Amino acid sequence: MSINHWIDDDDATTDSVRYFDKSNNFTFVVSRRNDTTFISPIATEGLKELKIGVLLPFHQKDSEATKQLTLSGASAIRMAVAEINTQHMIPGAYITLIEKDSYPKEAEGQESITQAVYAAVALIQEGVIGVIGDVSSSWTSLSALMTSTLQIPQCSFSAVATSLSDKTQYGYFFRTISTNLAYADAALSFVLSQGWPVVGILYTDDDFGQQLSENMIMKARLQGIKVKSYLAFYSEGPTSNVQKAVDTLMATGTRIVLLAAESDAQLTALTIAGQLGYINNDTVWITFGDDTDTLATAVSRFNSAIQQRISHPNSPIVNGNNTNQWMTDVDPIIYAANTSRVTATIPFNDTFSGGVFTFRYRLNLTGYAPFDEFMGKWAKLDPKIYPYGGQMNISSNEGLVSKDLDFLKMIHVRLIRVPDSAAYSCMMAMAHGFNQVLQNSTNTNSTMKKLAAGQLGQYMTPSTFNTSFVGPEGPVLFDDNGDIMVSSTPMTYAILSVASFGILAAMVTILLVLCYRKREVFKASSPLFCVLELLGFISAYVSVLFFSQPRTKANCIIIPIAFHLGYALILGNLIAKNYRIYRIFNNIFITRTVVRDFQLLKVSGGIVVFDAIILTVWLGTSDVQTVDVPVSATAYYVGCDFHGPANMAFVWILTIFAAGQLAFATFLAFKTRSVGKNYSKYSEYKQIGLSV
Numbered sequence: 056m057s058i059n060h061w062i063d064d065d066d067a068t069t070d071s072v073r074y075f076d077k078s079n080n081f082t083f084v085v086s087r088r089n090d091t092t093f094i095s096p097i098a099t100e101g102l103k104e105l106k107i108g109v110l111l112p113f114h115q116k117d118s119e120a121t122k123q124l125t126l127s128g129a130s131a132i133r134m135a136v137a138e139i140n141t142q143h144m145i146p147g148a149y150i151t152l153i154e155k156d157s158y159p160k161e162a163e164g165q166e167s168i169t170q171a172v173y174a175a176v177a178l179i180q181e182g183v184i185g186v187i188g189d190v191s192s193s194w195t196s197l198s199a200l201m202t203s204t205l206q207i208p209q210c211s212f213s214a215v216a217t218s219l220s221d222k223t224q225y226g227y228f229f230r231t232i233s234t235n236l237a238y239a240d241a242a243l244s245f246v247l248s249q250g251w252p253v254v255g256i257l258y259t260d261d262d263f264g265q266q267l268s269e270n271m272i273m274k275a276r277l278q279g280i281k282v283k284s285y286l287a288f289y290s291e292g293p294t295s296n297v298q299k300a301v302d303t304l305m306a307t308g309t310r311i312v313l314l315a316a317e318s319d320a321q322l323t324a325l326t327i328a329g330q331l332g333y334i335n336n337d338t339v340w341i342t343f344g345d346d347t348d349t350l351a352t353a354v355s356r357f358n359s360a361i362q363q364r365i366s367h368p369n370s371p372i373v374n375g376n377n378t379n380q381w382m383t384d385v386d387p388i389i390y391a392a393n394t395s396r397v398t399a400t401i402p403f404n405d406t407f408s409g410g411v412f413t414f415r416y417r418l419n420l421t422g423y424a425p426f427d428e429f430m431g432k433w434a435k436l437d438p439k440i441y442p443y444g445g446q447m448n449i450s451s452n453e454g455l456v457s458k459d460l461d462f463l464k465m466i467h468v469r470l471i472r473v474p475d476s477a478a479y480s481c482m483m484a485m486a487h488g489f490n491q492v493l494q495n496s497t498n499t500n501s502t503m504k505k506l507a508a509g510q511l512g513q514y515m516t517p518s519t520f521n522t523s524f525v526g527p528e529g530p531v532l533f534d535d536n537g538d539i540m541v542s543s544t545p546m547t548y549a550i551l552s553v554a555s556f557g558i559l560a561a562m563v564t565i566l567l568v569l570c571y572r573k574r575e576v577f578k579a580s581s582p583l584f585c586v587l588e589l590l591g592f593i594s595a596y597v598s599v600l601f602f603s604q605p606r607t608k609a610n611c612i613i614i615p616i617a618f619h620l621g622y623a624l625i626l627g628n629l630i631a632k633n634y635r636i637y638r639i640f641n642n643i644f645i646t647r648t649v650v651r652d653f654q655l656l657k658v659s660g661g662i663v664v665f666d667a668i669i670l671t672v673w674l675g676t677s678d679v680q681t682v683d684v685p686v687s688a689t690a691y692y693v694g695c696d697f698h699g700p701a702n703m704a705f706v707w708i709l710t711i712f713a714a715g716q717l718a719f720a721t722f723l724a725f726k727t728r729s730v731g732k733n734y735s736k737y738s739e740y741k742q743i744g745l746s747v
Contacts, residue, residue, distance in 0.1 A: 073097070078435040079137040091181065092154040094133065096140045103148045103507050107136075107485065108178040110188030110198055112158030123443065124190055128212055128478035129154065130441035132187055134432065135482035145490045147503055153181050157189050157198070168197070175201055183207065184509045185485045187478065192216030199228040206512025208520070210485060212477035217266040229517035229533045231480040231526070238343040239270045241414050242313055243278060245341070253281045255309030257300065257324060259316040260290035267315040267343075277680060277696075283309050289320040293385035297323050298331070298395060305333050314342045322353040323387045329354070329406040330397055340411045351403060353388050358400040360392030420528060423548075429476055429527035443475070480526035484533075488520035534607070554599040561589045561596070581635070584628040587659065591624025611679045611695035619666050619709060626716040627662035633723035634658060662716065666709070673697070673705035 071086040082097045095104075109132055111125045136150045155178040157171050175198040178186065186202050186209040189195040195214035202209040203226045211219075211230045219225050220234060246254060256271060258264035268285060275282050284307040288300035301324060304312065314324055321342055328334050420426040436444025489506060492514060496502035505511050517533040524531050529548065565586055572582040598617035601610040677699035699705075 074440055076137055076440055077437065078432065079134070079141055081137040081141050083137070083140075089177070090156065091177065092152075094136070094152040094154070096149050096151075098140075099149055103503050104151050105145065105148050105489065105507055106151050106153055106181060106183045107482070108181065108183035108186040108188075109152055109154040110157045110175060110178055110186055111154070112190055112194070113154070113156045115158040121190060124213060126442035127475040128190075130436065130444050131433075131475035131477075131479040132482045133441060134436060134444075135479045135486070139482070139486045144486050145493070147493075147499070148489075148507070150486070153178060153183055157194055172197055172201075179205060179207065182509065184489075184506060185209070185515075187212070187481050187485075189214065192219060195219065195228075196225075199225045203227040206515060207509065208485065208488075208515040208517075210481035210520075212481050216262055217270075218262045227512075227515055227517075229484075229520060231477040231484065231531060236267065236270050238414055239267055239274060242341050242343070243271060243274050243280060245412065245414075246280060246311065246313075247278055251311045251339070252279070253283045253309075254311040254313055255283050255304055255307065256285035256313045256315060257304050258285065258287055258314075259320045260287040263317055264289075264315045264320075268313075271313055271315065283307055288324065289316065293319065293387035293390055295387075296394070297327050297387075297391055300324075301327050301331065301333060310337060311339045312341065314340055316342075317344050319387045322350060323391050325350060325411070326353055326357050326388060326401065327391055327395070329401050330357070330395060330399060334406055334410055336410065338410055342411065342413050344413070347407075350407070354401050354403045354407075356386070356388045357392045360389045361395070361398055361400050364393060365398055423528075425525050425529070426476070426527045429479065433475065476527035480524075480528070480531050483524055483526065484520045484522070484531045487522040487524040488515075491522050492519065550599060550603045554596045554603070557596040557599075558593050561592045565589045581632050583656075584632050584659070588625050588628045591621045591628065594618075594621030594624060597621070606695060608679050611697075612674055614695070615674070615709075616670055619670055619713070620663060622713060623663045623666040623716070624659075626713075626720050627659035630662070630716065630720050630723060631656070631659040633720065633727055636727045637723050665712065669705060669708055669712070673699070673702070673709075676700060677702060 071084040073082065073084050075082050084095055084097060086093050109129060111129055112121065113125060113129075115121050115125065133152065136152055139145065140149050155174045157174050171194055175186075179201065184207065186198065186207060188209070188211060189198055190213050192214040193216075195209075195211050196216070196219060199209050199211075199219060203224065206227055208227045208229070211228070212232055214230060215232055215234055217234045217236055219228055219230070254275065256268050258268035264287065272282050272285065284304060286300055286304045288297055289295045297320075305328075312328075314321060316324060321344065325334070325340065325342065328340065334340060434445055438444045438446070492506065492511060493499055493502055502511070521532050568582050568585050568589070572578070594617050598614050598621060601613050601617065604610060674697075677697040680696045680698065
């Protein structure tokens with residue numbers, strides 16, 4: 056019997072049914088009571104139960120995409136739980152999944168919202184210590200308000216609304232999917248790369264439009280792009296006067312339009328703009344999300360309504376319903392056609408043959424080991440136990456441009472995870488976070504009891520779940536807002552690997568130097584300066600680690616500090632060691648062949664202190680910001696910008712001083728090149744010279 060039966064059946068209570076997951080060698084039982092599904096392992100003796108709630112619209116049948124997202128996500132969560140329980144990732148505990156339907160079967164409108172809230176409350180009353188869900192941003196906000204109030208961590212793998220980043224309301228919410236603000240970065244980078252200095256913004260009067268437009272206005276100012284005008288529309292929903300809003304914006308002389316809208320509002324604005332002639336060779340419209348097929352369908356509906364209007368000018372039928380009924384179910388495209396001042400149809404191919412750029416997410420992580428490993432495990436799942444398990448084509452990130460509509464320009468930006476892998480990462484991030492809390496405690500047994508009872512809520516903020524876990528798309532890390540941080544390219548992982556190995560090698564070498572510091576060969580190499588050099592290497596590698604991560608104000612400050620101090624420690628101590636050899640063998644007036652470490656510390660210490668002073672003054676007087684720097688028409692990188700009264704002066708001082716260190720170190724290496732021929736004790740001059 057399929058496990059779906061136990062989620063979807065109507066029985067109030069069912070007996071436990073045992074299942075065996077061959078791919079994970081995992082036996083578990085599924086039972087149902089009070090419209091709630093419970094999934095627990097068989098082997099639980101001596102283990103503490105940790106309850107995790109899953110709040111998803113299991114009964115939603117109106118959208119195949121939502122059904123697929125829900126069931127594949129639920130399967131990925133169950134797969135993660137199977138791994139957690141079989142591999143004992145949380146020592147002394149096991150995970151029980153408690154699945155609750157956030158979309159009751161026979162409910163619409165306000166009743167469905169009421170029942171969704173009830174579902175969240177019922178799940179919380181089961182004693183869950185974490186929640187995964189929901190699918191949509193609006194439904195997620197309902198449950199996240201409750202879980203955050205009760206200090207219960209909640210993770211979503213599909214809710215993208217930027218409003219959920221508000222930690223004053225959703226302090227315990229985090230997610231494994233990027234927010235829509237990624238659109239603003241990509242769009243403004245593209246505008247900047249094209250040399251367009253002035254833009255206009257048309258945005259919907261809702262959370263998505265308001266937050267995206269505010270973000271674009273702020274970032275445009277930082278990048279020197281002038282926002283000539285910005286205007287809200289669609290404030291009355293499908294019956295809004297979109298035509299008036301478009302006319303008003305274009306009357307300001309705007310030629311580059313950023314359309315901060317989605318779904319029907321976006322399609323309606325583009326359709327109206329196309330009919331009124333505002334999409335032409337002299338204008339650019341930049342949009343987000345929808346593809347050519349969706350726009351073509353909308354234009355087709357619009358044209359049909361216009362033709363109907365021309366054929367029957369006095370017809371009282373609007374939107375296919377009686378005039379007294381249509382207000383309850385309005386198609387904004389049909390409404391726009393029936394209220395347009397122009398009765399001309401839109402020649403789709405001619406109108407949209409250029410000037411419209413659509414940014415949309417796309418995924419291709421094949422070849423990245425963690426992703427391939429995840430997909431390999433997914434392919435082995437039994438679909439009778441794991442809906443959509445074994446299917447490799449469940450991603451909704453299909454090709455963005457159809458063959459017969461390839462004239463609409465599309466820009467593919469950034470990467471987004473497939474729903475199932477994001478759901479998997481939600482569960483794994485929670486498990487690793489719980490384990491980290493236990494490992495950091497002084498009394499594991501007591502902490503385990505408190506964790507299972509939900510008494511550690513104050514510690515369950517998003518930062519708790521920043522662990523060493525590497526998901527299918529890379530390290531799972533959350534920023535202060537609980538949003539996933541993106542740094543998932545093969546080059547990033549190569550750099551991280553090299554830098555991490557360098558840090559490890561330096562630490563091991565420090566231990567070796569300290570252990571054997573009294574041996575003659577180590578004493579001759581000046582152990583103190585060797586250790587200081589190695590600390591410099593660690594600092595330099597740390598700067599590389601931060602450099603490979605997404606830019607924030609914090610790492611914009613850390614990078615120059617770690618790099619310049621590391622550089623100063625490395626070269627400063629190389630200079631000190633070579634200077635000792637130079638003083639001994641190149642000074643005819645010297646009477647002693649000893650140059651004490653303290654004397655050399657003045658040299659290397661002076662170099663480091665000078666660098667530290669310059670860095671302190673520079674960063675202390677600068678306003679550090681992140682900026683998007685275009686490198687082509689379709690790509691950009693996020694860099695750091697230091698606004699200050701003498702920014703370039705400090706940069707030049709640091710650069711010249713670093714170059715001076717390198718030049719002096721090279722000079723000393725050259726002057727001591729022949730020492731080793733007669734004094735094997737100092738034969739490391741070759742290695743020092745090579746290092747320089």
